[in-house]
Amino acid sequence: MLTISRSIHIPESELVERFLRADGPGGQHVNRTESAVELRFDVINSPSLPEALRTRVLERADRRLTGEGVLVIQARRFRDQARNREDARDRLVEIIREVLQPPARRIATKPTRGSKERRLAGKQQRGQIKKGRGRPGLHD
Structure with missing residues (x-):
């Protein structure tokens, strides 16, 4: 259960997580583990969000929002999967x-008279x- 406010909670069943290989530091280990997380949340079909809130989320000009109304957050800041999962969820709550x-x-x-x-x-x-x-002399 993801808590947004006292009255708004998103159940785990509405969140879709996919794990991918992350780029960046980590040596050979980074090529073997899937530590990056892609979190998807279907804003349009979510029963957890009130209609007014859903409209405001969809009106945001956000590149992470797909044409179908799915919010996609990729977290690959950390080397381990657990911290990336937590980071993705925190970013969803923040949005x-x-x-x-x-x-x-x-x-x-209205502009003032002085301005x-x-x-x-x-x-x-x-x-x-x-x-x-x-x-000189042309416009005098």
């Missing part, structure tokens, strides 16, 4: 916790600089 709180609504504001004046003054100054680059 889901990031979208637990709905994003704050943006309140539209408008500064912007226009800057544009005029820039125009004068460009005007000064021409041949």
